[in-house]
Amino acid sequence: MDTTKQREEFEAWFNNEVFSLKLADSKLVNCYWDAWQAAQKAAIASIEIELPERKSADYFADESFSRKDLAAIHNVTVEQCKVRVTAAGLRVKS
Known part of the structure; x- marks a missing residue:
């Protein structure tokens, strides 16, 4: 606001x-x-926000997509959340 x-x-x-x-x-x-x-x-x-941890390709078991791609999408999404949370003035839990 x-x-x-x-x-x-x-x-x-x-x-x-x-x-x-x-x-x-x-x-x-x-x-x-x-x-x-x-x-x-x-x-x-x-306020401190806890984000999901980064994942390796081995974490994903979906054969419809490349596990490497799923890991990359997950990790980029977590990083984008971190950017937006910190831009809002909140802290990200380490």
Whole structure:
């Protein structure tokens, strides 16, 4: 989710739960916003994703496809998942 969308959701929560006033430019709202973002970053930093391990050609028993090709497809897919997970700010379990 982009920062603008997060800010909109935060302000909606803040205005409904904390104050019934529209205080989008106040220092108090910005202070809460900074705390909100820090909490989000801390929560994301604590998430660790475990991906499947790489496989060798010997792992695959399907005779319809080359075992070497299946292993390559599997391993490339795992690597692409790793790239996307880390791009989202999450950690990949080693």
